[in-house]
Amino acid sequence: MPPSMPRVRIPLSLPHTSRAVVPSARPQWLAQRAYGTVVDGPVTQSKPATTFEKALTATAPRHNWTKEEIKEIYDTPLMRLAHAAGAVHQKFHDPAEIQMCTLINIKTGGCSEDCSYCSQSSKHDTGLKATKMIQVGTVLAAARVAKENGSTRFCMGAAWRDMRGRKTNLKNIKEMVKGVKDLGMESCVTLGMIDLEQAKELKDAGLTAYNHNVDTSREFYPSVISTRTYDERLQTIANANEAGLSVCTGGILGLGEEAKDHVGLLFTVATMPTHPESFPVNTLVPIKGTPLGDREQSPFDITLRTIAAARLIMPKTIIRLAAGRTILSEEQQVLCFMAGANAVFTGEKMLTTACNGWEEDNRIFAKWGLRPMQSFQTGKEEGASAPMREGAEKKSQIELSSSHVSFPLNLFKPLAIMDSNPPEVNYDYEATLADRKYFFNINDTTFIKRTLRRSEWMYGLTGNLVVPSTTLRYRLENEAACLKYLVSTSIPIANLLGIFQDDGAVYLMTKHIDGVSMCHLEPEQKSIVKKELEGYLNILKSLRSTTPGIPGTKFICPHYRFFRGWREMSVWKVKDNIEGMTDELVFCHNDLGQHNVIVDPNTLKIKAIVDWEFSGFFPSWFEAAFWEKPGPANDVGDEDRLREWLVKWCDEVETTWPSAWLTQMKKPIDEEKEEESSVSTDVVMTGLTSPPPTPTT
Numbered sequence: 001m002p003p004s005m006p007r008v009r010i011p012l013s014l015p016h017t018s019r020a021v022v023p024s025a026r027p028q029w030l031a032q033r034a035y036g037t038v039v040d041g042p043v044t045q046s047k048p049a050t051t052f053e054k055a056l057t058a059t060a061p062r063h064n065w066t067k068e069e070i071k072e073i074y075d076t077p078l079m080r081l082a083h084a085a086g087a088v089h090q091k092f093h094d095p096a097e098i099q100m101c102t103l104i105n106i107k108t109g110g111c112s113e114d115c116s117y118c119s120q121s122s123k124h125d126t127g128l129k130a131t132k133m134i135q136v137g138t139v140l141a142a143a144r145v146a147k148e149n150g151s152t153r154f155c156m157g158a159a160w161r162d163m164r165g166r167k168t169n170l171k172n173i174k175e176m177v178k179g180v181k182d183l184g185m186e187s188c189v190t191l192g193m194i195d196l197e198q199a200k201e202l203k204d205a206g207l208t209a210y211n212h213n214v215d216t217s218r219e220f221y222p223s224v225i226s227t228r229t230y231d232e233r234l235q236t237i238a239n240a241n242e243a244g245l246s247v248c249t250g251g252i253l254g255l256g257e258e259a260k261d262h263v264g265l266l267f268t269v270a271t272m273p274t275h276p277e278s279f280p281v282n283t284l285v286p287i288k289g290t291p292l293g294d295r296e297q298s299p300f301d302i303t304l305r306t307i308a309a310a311r312l313i314m315p316k317t318i319i320r321l322a323a324g325r326t327i328l329s330e331e332q333q334v335l336c337f338m339a340g341a342n343a344v345f346t347g348e349k350m351l352t353t354a355c356n357g358w359e360e361d362n363r364i365f366a367k368w369g370l371r372p373m374q375s376f377q378t379g380k381e382e383g384a385s386a387p388m389r390e391g392a393e394k395k396s397q398i399e400l401s402s403s404h405v406s407f408p409l410n411l412f413k414p415l416a417i418m419d420s421n422p423p424e425v426n427y428d429y430e431a432t433l434a435d436r437k438y439f440f441n442i443n444d445t446t447f448i449k450r451t452l453r454r455s456e457w458m459y460g461l462t463g464n465l466v467v468p469s470t471t472l473r474y475r476l477e478n479e480a481a482c483l484k485y486l487v488s489t490s491i492p493i494a495n496l497l498g499i500f501q502d503d504g505a506v507y508l509m510t511k512h513i514d515g516v517s518m519c520h521l522e523p524e525q526k527s528i529v530k531k532e533l534e535g536y537l538n539i540l541k542s543l544r545s546t547t548p549g550i551p552g553t554k555f556i557c558p559h560y561r562f563f564r565g566w567r568e569m570s571v572w573k574v575k576d577n578i579e580g581m582t583d584e585l586v587f588c589h590n591d592l593g594q595h596n597v598i599v600d601p602n603t604l605k606i607k608a609i610v611d612w613e614f615s616g617f618f619p620s621w622f623e624a625a626f627w628e629k630p631g632p633a634n635d636v637g638d639e640d641r642l643r644e645w646l647v648k649w650c651d652e653v654e655t656t657w658p659s660a661w662l663t664q665m666k667k668p669i670d671e672e673k674e675e676e677s678s679v680s681t682d683v684v685m686t687g688l689t690s691p692p693p694t695p696t697t
């Protein structure tokens with residue numbers, strides 16, 4: 001420790017702890033607490049949440065968006081926007097599920113409208129011949145083929161202006177709808193303008209959804225079509241809604257519009273009384289003979305930005321990657337799925353343009369771990385409004401409030417957290433630590449961490465009453481704040497569902513992550529996981545702040561065990577020689593053991609990094625000095641147990657520290673020890689010196 005850094009001795013009241021040495025140069029408000037938590041830290045003025053942040057943490061859709069708010073979201077840097085959209089998508093949907101839809105023309109060409117992009121307009125010379133409506137049996141045969149190939153929604157389109165005077169056609173279409181429903185598939189039709197009575201007839205026949213796109217913003221719309229007004233389109237959508245049909249409405253990119261028109265399109269759709277069940281994102285397919293036949297293809301970043309913005313402002317809506325998908329690469333399509341798209345058109349053709357085929361889509365699904373969304377999985381109350389997916393809250397089960405919750409304990413069960421059950425304790429201890437309990441929802445979708453009530457305080461194995469730290473509440477609040485902060489990054493975390501109090505206990509609810517802890521993997525498997533973990537550590541260290549902890553929360557200092565003197569002195573000794581280890585405040589986990597890294601045992605991909613109680617902005621070397629001191633302070637007994645503990649400790653360091661840190665920390669110590677015939681295990685593994693006796697002043 002530098003001479004200019006005076007030391008003070010702080011006695012700790014917890015059992016089995018040594019005295020700690022910390023520099024008094026730390027801010028005066030960082031009071032000396034046994035468990036390392038400062039309840040009354042510095043008062044920080046938290047900034048009001050931005051529109052983007054509110055959209056990111058929203059728990060339900062909203063309909064009172066302004067254009068300025070949507071523009072703020074739309075203009076967010078694309079990488080951050082896509083990451084945030086992916087996080088929201090995981091909160092409201094199963095990201096592995098993609099709705100497969102097949103769209104056919106039941107009546108081609110001869111339309112009296114003048115849509116400047118459409119090959120079926122009678123006003124454009126595209127070489128397309130008009131046909132009569134095809135037979136019901138032909139349509140149902142196509143539906144059966146679609147179902148056999150994996151499609152779960154069958155869509156039918158007719159090229160005409162409206163349904164006026166088309167009673168026979170309506171009768172046949174209702175037969176088609178009924179036949180598709182009998183196949184167990186969802187049905188959707190796009191028939192131009194319809195009135196309320198026609199919409200009700202289609203609903204009674206079993207129709208799932210009605211498609212009627214608004215195409216673009218209200219302001220740019222007159223540049224696209226002159227034979228139908230914007231309000232007429234909105235009236236058709238209102239009729240479908242009133243009849244109880246789901247609405248599918250979206251737009252087309254690349255018509256010559258500007259970014260403000262993308263904002264206007266989103267504004268129109270997001271401010272509807274009910275968000276559409278699905279939002280198709282089309283990119284113009286230029287067709288020779290149409291007024292827009294010579295336009296260039298819309299760039300991919302516009303498509304991605306529109307999808308991501310739509311996911312943030314309409315979190316429950318299904319977003320469909322529609323026309324123009326054939327020009328996207330496989331990787332571009334997957335990026336759209338990650339940013340919130342969860343439906344595609346697939347099959348032989350999409351109306352009159354090319355379409356990705358079933359074989360190609362099934363190959364992509366298998367490669368990227370995607371699967372078709374089942375029919376009738378989505379509700380109709382609000383957008384997709386699907387049955388609660390993987391940990392989303394059900395208001396019928398749990399009603400959260402700021403101060404109290406009606407908590408249905410019968411829906412939850414204790415979680416065993418110990419590898420073996422010591423004979424001295426009963427089963428309840430398996431679900432209980434000295435200061436908290438853990439629970440699973442019976443559906444294994446929700447994970448709960450809560451503080452103990454006074455009646456649950458425990459006697460330890462030595463017979464002493466273990467009084468929980470009163471600061472656990474603030475640590476849980478800190479974890480909730482960290483999860484909210486990290487949701488806009490690519491760090492894999494468990495989705496936060498809520499934090500609340502009930503009968504003297506504080507509950508933190510997150511999505512349950514199904515997987516295995518990194519500590520249970522084989523060494524060669526750990527080395528694979530470590531490479532991915534290093535990438536996430538680099539992302540964390542790239543986050544900066546001028547305020548320690550998490551702004552707007554109580555200041556939570558890392559574990560008391562951090563202040564054990566010997567280890568932080570060892571880190572200080574070499575930290576100036578290690579790239580990236582500075583006093584600058586970066587985001588630290590501060591409890592990054594292998595047990596907190598949850599891995600998919602099949603793919604060895606990290607599913608989540610958990611336990612963010614002590615996390616926040618600290619000097620980067622905090623991360624490197626939290627492991628418990630091996631030896632008597634941890635009540636480690638004989639030499640064999642000590643050796644076993646050391647091996648485990650070294651393995652933790654070896655697999656959770658960045659390789660660059662280990663290499664650089666090991667080098668100066670190797671130089672000092674090169675003449676010695678042997679070195680201690682922890683020096684070989686981690687580059688840290690052996691722990692000296694606890695220093696005193």
